[in-house]
Amino acid sequence: MNKSPKLSNTASLPQSTGQRSEMVACEPFAPLSVFMETAEYRRFVQVCEATRRYRYISVCVGSPGVGKTKAAHRYAQWDLFGPLLSAQGMVVPPSFASDCPLPRTALYTPRPTATPKSIEQDLVLLQWGMQMIADAARSRSEEMQPRSAALCPGAVDLLVVDEVERCSHISLEVLRDLFDRYPVGLSC
Template structure:
């Protein structure tokens, strides 16, 4: 038996009700799990900085970026850190608990990036709901930071996820053909960049869908540790994985779809280092 009782005003149980129906009726999870705590500090490696340059470039030009690599090399870890996903989840959890959550995490405000992972059998309905929800929450967070409240009718700039600059979709391999088309449609109707993260081979699969593939302007490949590479030796970062990365343009540098906000990081040095000539482009396409 628990040693403490929760606040009675939050209970849904009636008098002489011990809640045993929750044990027998298969009600499942009524609330999302608590956000995970950071077990180790994130080690910013040279390879993570390359991923950040790739994400900054996609975000700046408002194009679609494609990132792939074998499992365990750090794709998700880098993406979550770039977007400030764990900080955002903990802040939201504090907000729903009824206590003062404090200021919106600085990393969330800097990145203005939504992060979403589809379920294994993501349905059309799930994708339709998840994309605008994930992006709109970030826009509302910017409003909350600027005005101390969220009122989209008074401050319409945040409507339609307009203050969200990048959407990262992890495990994009799970999306079926219809789901990929939903992502393309959402991208076409908004002014934001999109990064699809998946396993090796996703670039070949997307090549079969010209409507989406034609919008991919950047490709970033994570590679496994090589014989000259080694994981960090710092005890505080023992669980972090260092990787080698490669980022390329799939076509000549595009013009931005919309002006980047002051929060966006300049990627001019990245742009100049990513241009492909015609032969490099054809090589990338054959891959």
């Protein structure tokens, strides 16, 4: 049985072959970006919070399609902060509200062809960009609030690396070196 979308408008178009073709306009539907907070997502949040707090290395595994990437995007608020970073390493001035939480989690997805050197460069740019976003938001917050109430967060304290299986053994050593040198939690 073929289920078609609910039709709200149809119109016939003339065809030279004598057949009718219909142009169909469908009713609006829920956006694909709807996110449901499941028990697994809450567990993912708990792991990320422990990784951040205690500066652990954590690994989240699951079958393809279960929502690991979506969970990471949601947790890092990447729909809000990700677009502020451009491909050239520049930072777009933030336009979010002053009461919005500052970025504390960076999300990184290595390219399939990434080399250890390119991963290291990408991570330096990512950390720099996230710090610039936090600094810009902090200065905006300081302009709007009395000095005593200004936010003073540190740099990014959790790095989530998505699709880490793309990384070679040497690239994984780059991530481990970053973890050893900086006070950052690492979730892969």
